[in-house]
Amino acid sequence: MARYTCSFIIAVPLERLQQVLIEVLESCNFDIIYNTGDYLMAREIPGHVSFAKLVTVEVLIDKSTATEQEVRMNFVIKNEELPLQVDNHCHQMFHQVQQAIAQNRHWQLVESVAG
Template sequence: MARYTSSYIATVSLKQLPPLLNQILESCEFEVIYQAIDYIMAREIPGKVTFSKLVTVEVLIESTAAKENEVPVNWVIKNDELPLQVENHCQQKFQKIEQAINKNSQWRLIASVSN
C-alpha cells in the first residue's frame, strides 16, 4: 500500500477551512465522500486508472489545537497500489495536492513524510 502524509497549518479560521479544503480536493480531481467537523474523506474520481490505483485522501482537522486563525491539518494520501516505483500513481497525486496547497498562501508546511 502506498501512503504519503503531510502536516500543515492553515492560516484561516476553523469555519473557513472546510470550503478551502473542498476547493483544493476538487481542483485535484477528488470528490468528497464524507465530511465531519474535523475529518474529510475524498476519493479520486473513477475512470482514469485501475481500481487498485484509485487514491483516497483523508484530511484530519485538529480542531482542539486550533487557534483564532491557525488550524493544524494532517493529510493522508493512500491507495492499494504497491509502491514498487518511485513515480507511482499515488505519489503523483500526493505531489499534485502538495502543489495545490503550496500555491495557496493560507498554508504553512510543518512536515511531509512518504512511505
C-alpha cells in the first residue's frame, strides 16, 4: 500500500477553511465522501486509473490548536498500489495535492512538512 503524509499550517479564518479545502480537493479530481467538520475523507473520482490505484485523502483539522487566523491540517494520502516505483500514481496525486494547497489564493501557507 502506498502511503504519504504531510502537515500544513494555513493562515485562513477557521469559518472559511472547510469550503476552501473542499474546493482544493475537488480541483484535484477528488470527491468528498465523509466530512465531520474536523475530519474529511475524499476519494479520487474513478475513470482514469485502475481501482487499486484510486487514491484516498484523509484530512484531520486540528481545531484544538487552531487560532482565529491559523489552523494545522494533517493529510494522509494513500491507495492500494504497491509503491514499486518512486513516481507511482499515489505519489503523483500527493504532489498534486501539495501544490494545490501551497498555491491556493484563498489562504497563505505558513508551514509545510512532508513525512
